[in-house]
Amino acid sequence: xxxxxxxxxxxxxxxxxxxxxxxxxINLKIKKGEIVAIVGQSGxxxxxxxxxxxxxxxxYYEAEVTGEIIFQGHDISQEEIGDIAQNIxxxxxxxxxxxxxxxxxxxxxxxxxxxxxxxxxxxxRISAVIKEFNLEELINRDIFYLSGGEKQRIAxxxxxAMGPEILLLDEVSSNLDITEIKNLKAQLQKMKNIGVxxxxxxxxxxxxxxxxxxxxxxxxxxxxxIYAKNEFLKLSQEKLHxxxxxxxxxxFDVELNLKNTFDFKSESFxxxxxxxxxxxxxxxxxxxxxxxxxxxxGSGKSTFVEGLLxxxxxxxxxxxxxxxxxxxxxxxxxxxxxxxxxxxxVKKEVLFYNNASEDMMENILKLLNLxxxxxxxxxxLSGGEKQRVVIANSLLSGKQIxxxxxxxxxxxxxxxxxxxxxxxxxxxxxxxxxxxxxxxxLLNLCCDTILEIEDGTGKIYRYEKERMQRKFDSLFxxx
Numbered sequence: 001x002x003x004x005x006x007x008x009x010x011x012x013x014x015x016x017x018x019x020x021x022x023x024x025x026i027n028l029k030i031k032k033g034e035i036v037a038i039v040g041q042s043g044x045x046x047x048x049x050x051x052x053x054x055x056x057x058x059x060y061y062e063a064e065v066t067g068e069i070i071f072q073g074h075d076i077s078q079e080e081i082g083d084i085a086q087n088i089x090x091x092x093x094x095x096x097x098x099x100x101x102x103x104x105x106x107x108x109x110x111x112x113x114x115x116x117x118x119x120x121x122x123x124x125r126i127s128a129v130i131k132e133f134n135l136e137e138l139i140n141r142d143i144f145y146l147s148g149g150e151k152q153r154i155a156x157x158x159x160x161a162m163g164p165e166i167l168l169l170d171e172v173s174s175n176l177d178i179t180e181i182k183n184l185k186a187q188l189q190k191m192k193n194i195g196v197x198x199x200x201x202x203x204x205x206x207x208x209x210x211x212x213x214x215x216x217x218x219x220x221x222x223x224x225x226i227y228a229k230n231e232f233l234k235l236s237q238e239k240l241h242x243x244x245x246x247x248x249x250x251x252f253d254v255e256l257n258l259k260n261t262f263d264f265k266s267e268s269f270x271x272x273x274x275x276x277x278x279x280x281x282x283x284x285x286x287x288x289x290x291x292x293x294x295x296x297x298g299s300g301k302s303t304f305v306e307g308l309l310x311x312x313x314x315x316x317x318x319x320x321x322x323x324x325x326x327x328x329x330x331x332x333x334x335x336x337x338x339x340x341x342x343x344x345x346v347k348k349e350v351l352f353y354n355n356a357s358e359d360m361m362e363n364i365l366k367l368l369n370l371x372x373x374x375x376x377x378x379x380x381l382s383g384g385e386k387q388r389v390v391i392a393n394s395l396l397s398g399k400q401i402x403x404x405x406x407x408x409x410x411x412x413x414x415x416x417x418x419x420x421x422x423x424x425x426x427x428x429x430x431x432x433x434x435x436x437x438x439x440x441x442l443l444n445l446c447c448d449t450i451l452e453i454e455d456g457t458g459k460i461y462r463y464e465k466e467r468m469q470r471k472f473d474s475l476f477x478x479x
Contacts, residue, residue, distance in 0.1 A: 042384030089164030149297025258289030271307020384410030
């Protein structure tokens with residue numbers, strides 16, 4: 001008889017604020033050392049599955065959890081979070097949700113201290129994880145001054161230092177650049193080699209191809225299909241898209257036709273985060289339809305945009321159609337969208353602080369697949385759904401420029417396509433869309449101009465499929 005590290009037997013989950021079950025009769029067996037990818041559309045129950053395995057669903061979210069979760073022969077479905085965390089570690093999509101300290105060094109140590117490891121063992125583990133993840137430049141840093149991707153690196157390293165027997169990863173690639181995804185993949189492979197069982201919720205599939213053993217397809221809270229690796233990788237692009245899944249191979253094959261272009265000009269522009277970090281933009285004067293901003297984690301993408309918005313110090317100017325860009329011209333969708341949710345329902349949130357009509361709101365909700373969520377509390381939604389709520393509000397604000405910071409975090413294929421369509425619609429309405437992203441799939445769908453920031457300097461160029469394919473391949477090499 002085959003032994004399984006983790007078994008879920010008839011597990012169902014219902015949250016107090018939701019009428020339907022978020023998970024329905026989940027039956028799943030996972031072997032020790034196996035890597036399992038949980039895939040499916042946004043809101044399909046992937047995050048609820050992670051919350052249920054690690055005990056958050058019933059302990060923190062006060063959900064009704066039925067069925068059994070068998071870990072190494074014992075039912076842990078009703079155990080305390082602290083007891084479960086001794087063996088099962090979790091890295092969340094939003095790393096801020098698991099930080100308890102102000103500086104990175106204290107945060108790395110925190111998890112090991114929390115499970116009662118001896119001081120010498122903690123020192124050894126932290127030294128090892130710093131080396132494995134190349135974190136030297138992030139040690140003794142203020143967490144709140146890190147980029148989103150840098151925060152994610154700290155969160156992953158902290159959990160890995162605790163030496164979990166099962167590792168749960170909830171959309172952890174969403175804020176990482178391709179090089180960091182490569183580093184993450186290498187580390188996961190090492191953990192697999194020593195017998196750690198890994199469960200990954202993921203929308204970006206291209207980096208999982210030779211890592212994952214089993215793919216579990218969730219739809220509306222139910223397991224619809226379970227695939228061995230070879231079976232899943234044989235699925236055609238069309239079959240993946242029917243399941244609202246992204247491609248397993250990155251292809252740059254979209255012909256982008258934007259209706260409007262804008263005069264876009266920079267004169268001696270710099271954003272100053274602090275005395276030690278500044279982003280300088282090479283002067284340019286060109287016509288663009290939409291702008292994608294790319295660069296490694298911590299390269300200064302958000303710093304540039306925050307300077308453009310006047311949220312931090314800047315000098316010089318950037319012009320749109322010969323008008324200097326100022327804060328009142330822009331709407332902004334932050335990387336951490338939980339900081340932008342204020343109302344008690346999706347409908348009220350989407351209409352908050354803008355003059356949009358009910359009809360406009362209804363159209364946007366349908367376009368972003370949020371119409372059935374209109375009465376839900378925004379904070380009860382999945383990460384991808386929260387992202388779409390803030391995007392909907394931004395789109396209805398009537399600003400001349402719409403800036404989005406990593407807008408595809410947590411978005412499945414269908415909603416990524418919907419977002420690309422919205423960006424084209426905004427272009428038709430003579431609104432310039434600026435997208436900060438590591439997501440080359442989105443760039444391929446909606447950006448005709450790229451601003452690349454590297455080593456504190458930004459340079460602008462036209463989007464060309466062949467050039468972007470080469471860039472992606474060079475970053476993705478050996479991944």
